[in-house]
Amino acid sequence: MISMIWAMDENWLIGKDNVLPWHYPKDLAYFKNMTKDKAVLMGDMTYLSLKGYYKTKPLPFRKNYVANINDASYPDAIHIKDLFSFLKTTEEDIFVIGGKTIYQLSLPFADRLYITYVLKTHEGNVYFPSFDLSQFKLIEKRLEDQLIFAVYERISE
Ligand SMILES: NC(=O)c1ccc[n+]([C@@H]2O[C@H](COP(=O)([O-])OP(=O)(O)OC[C@H]3O[C@@H](n4cnc5c(N)ncnc54)[C@H](OP(=O)(O)O)[C@@H]3O)[C@@H](O)[C@H]2O)c1
Structure with missing residues (x-):
């Protein structure tokens, strides 16, 4: 199963330069809890961040798993050069953890989305790519302070 997890504000902002634009301890705790001891896939910018x-x-x-097109590799990561083949053929449960480029490329393969909606606007320069959320159905939703933790599952054809 391919799951994707991210947090975005009301304008779908996700990043500022190469860091998060905010500090929400509850979202960090949620991210840690969901991804702890899991296999994760990220782009090299997110890895460096x-x-x-x-x-x-x-x-x-x-x-x-770290995706990049050039041949840079990292000692604690498995290098993914052919992202589409990897996503198409993997039988592992994978959490895609960013950033923008890797989210965009992974969306067609995603079975589950874990979206944290930040109910505010922040400053930054990296936005989640627009996509059709109607292909997914909401299966969980929880409001905590200024955050909504939502889980979606792809609607099977
Ligand atoms: N709010 C959130 O939940 C959240 C989560 C994670 C990240 N972020 C934010 O997202 C931003 C980073 O996003 P980003 O798009 O700049 O970086 P990224 O997605 O982490 O990494 C992009 C890299 O992916 C590689 N790549 C591109 N196409 C590929 C392909 N077809 N196959 C394999 N690899 C490919 C390229 O590597 P090379 O060019 O080096 O080959 C590219 O530099 C940061 O601001 C970060 O804070 C936010």
């Missing part, structure tokens, strides 16, 4: 947060500590995932 996370490394900035974790510095000397290992990333908290069971397996890290």
